[in-house]
Amino acid sequence: MDVCVVGLGKLGLPLAVQFALKGHRVTGADIAPGVVDSVNRGVPPFPREAGLDQALKRVVAEGLLRATTDTTAAVARAEAVVVVVPLVTAADGSPDFALLDAATDAVAAGLRRGTLVSYETTLPVGTTRERWAPRLSARSGLAAGTDFALVFSPERVRTGRVFADLRRYPKLIGGLDASSTRRGAEFYRAVLDFDPRPDLPRPNGVWELASVEAAEFSKLAETTYRDVNIALANQFARYADEVGVDFAEIADACNSQPYSHLHRPGIAVGGHCIPVYPRLYLWNDPGATVVRAAREANLAVPGYAVGVLAGAVPGGIAGQGVLVLGASYRGGVKETAYSGVFPLVEAVRSAGARPYVSDPLYEAEELAALGLPPYGGEPVVAAVLQADHPEYRDLAPVDLPGVRVLLDGRRCTDPKRWAGAEVRRMVLGGE
Template identity: 40%
Template sequence: MIDQRTSQPNAAVVGLGKIGLTLAAVFANNGYNVFGADINEDVVTAVNQGKSPIKNEPKLDQLVLQAHQNQTLSATSLTADAVAKSEIIIVIVPVFVDIQNNIDYQWMDQAVEAIAKGIKQGSLVIFETTLSPGDTRNRFGRKIEEVSRLKLGEDFHLAYSPERVYSNQIIQDLANYPKVVGGLDEKSLELASTFYKKAIGCELIEVSSLETAEFSKVAECVYRDVNIALANEFAKFAETKGISISEVITASNSQPYSHIHAPGIGVGGHCIPIYPYFFIHKGLDRGLTPIARRMNDGMAAYAIGKVEDRIGTLKDKNVLILGLSYRGNVKEATKSTTLLLMEQLQEKKANVFVNDPHFAESEVQKYGADSLSLQGSFVSEVDIVILQAFHEEYSTIDFENFRNCKLVLDGRNKLNKEEITRLGIKYEGIGE
């Protein structure tokens, strides 16, 4: 019998995080032998056992197991080895911003160095990590060229196709969202498009350059950041007029050209609070982009100010924050507004507690807060509740157990205001 795997092309996926592993598993179930590379040995071990180290991503467990059983997915911590076995290399290694919001390329630089040591002539390298316009060509393409001594555009090909997916629905989004693809040249674009048509089968949007594709992803995130900042500005103004911003937005958005986002206590995650700096640090340091960042990061202080206006001093008050995650129904604390709230509250000498059903008590404590169970007796000692991330579990909170609670600040405008006020607890929303 002929082993079908021998006739399948080989692809390397560098970076097996939530998105990278999902991509690897999808590719491995769509006609490719995939060699995953990650510096985390625990991730490598799990993948090689047919197990997904990523939880709460629907259908990922099944795809990883199926690819393992078909022997089309394996993993290694030696990036150069995975690259050397492959004709196509997909790079999905994170690029962050540091505490001063400067772009941190450390992990990507290390990965690109390893890719350059393993790349062979004729290979196609596709970057999917969100990058500043120009980085794929000028920083990483040139680095591969320098280390490998292969000629960019002649000996190896280069493309960029940003990931555009949402946690907890990545596989669904890969199938439904158009894939934006840009290439170094016509040959790179052709190779990348051919790959994605087979590996994902989604609609493609071919753009004229690497930089256009890079710009498009950052622009998506900046748009959302600016829109949320505008919603927050509207919310603050609505409060001064005694108007419900939620009611306003519902009415406004009935006009098909109005798409006002929801206001909130802040913006978190891997994307919206980070990627605007990819423009800001490349020259777009004035105008709406930096203003939106300041507005949204300032919402935590604004929220604490609202609490002080209603309660007075926060010194020695027991404050419970609902949600360590940056948004509801995910387990991810990157740039979570809860971290900003904790900082503000600790400065004011409050006793800070955090509840999040997605995190273990020890995980919450690593972020510098005491974990508090909603089933524990201490909830009766809580003075203030702040909803930061609306997990579905919070829709059934029994506030009768919060016998000492004086105020609930609903940072997402999701809780039952009537039920809370019926119990004699003050309710505050954002723009409500």
């Protein structure tokens, strides 16, 4: 097939490469000329995606993948179009459709009769039917569901392991109508590989849901569940601090039977997904008090953590330097979307201390460009670990000269390295 992937970001590019690895002719469209140039040279525009370097070089060299800034022309040649353009939320939590609207208009301008259009960007329930179908039809002159097939199929992968996740998890799909669903299912069976999963209630592969709304809802539900579960763990951790017990021990005990699946507490919830998609759900269902309370609970953790740190440092942290370890929103990924580093830096400042940030993936100039004060060896009295980078697993007191207290917000460091040390190691929800 001739396939067009619109949006060559950290999810769209690996998806385009996957399709090309299956022997399909793929055109990747992106509005950033630098991204397009990098892809056409066979060089990933972002680091640390497992397997992407070699796979991209291969499919570009074989002529199976090319990139362009002309989305409309790429769509005009395609039998299937997959849209993976980001959807962000405004300050009030409402979705900002500007980027997706522009991408949809470009798709519509090149849309041909018989084409499949699949949106993989996470959307509020009802968006595909109520926004994309009429917009595509109005600008192309074609009827959605009759002249072209329209489906929603949420991405369910994690940056850094996209190829493995594409094989591991069932591909969910819901169409505007039954014909669209069948067409979408045929497409994804032709472009993806699936590992057998005998432990699943249904076989791995393409799962056809009853409607496009069901597919949209499934993505919001699975991600919002994680936010709520993390918030519950964070609430339990705060109480564990209060009564002097280790919540990790409690969670292990509870999870020893199959009806409990307590997550681990963490200093922040970051990334493009978990902090954002509950807000999209709340836009659909503003009366969801549990979801709203969970989001607020997770947003409060960085401030709580700095308060714990300040109380543990003799004399407090006011007027002192405090080092935040990790700018990324999670370990091993060079990405700061909704990272906990930003509220942590602000909380440190609010406590009257001087924040500094270091990260093994970022140069000082890059941190400064993000508005983060880079660490240059200034004296610091405390440190807080924000991202669980592999490099921090062997962190020891000798690596933090002058530090009196380390708050490990990810339970990433080895407690044995800190036993008996003059530097006190703390975690959220226990010692």
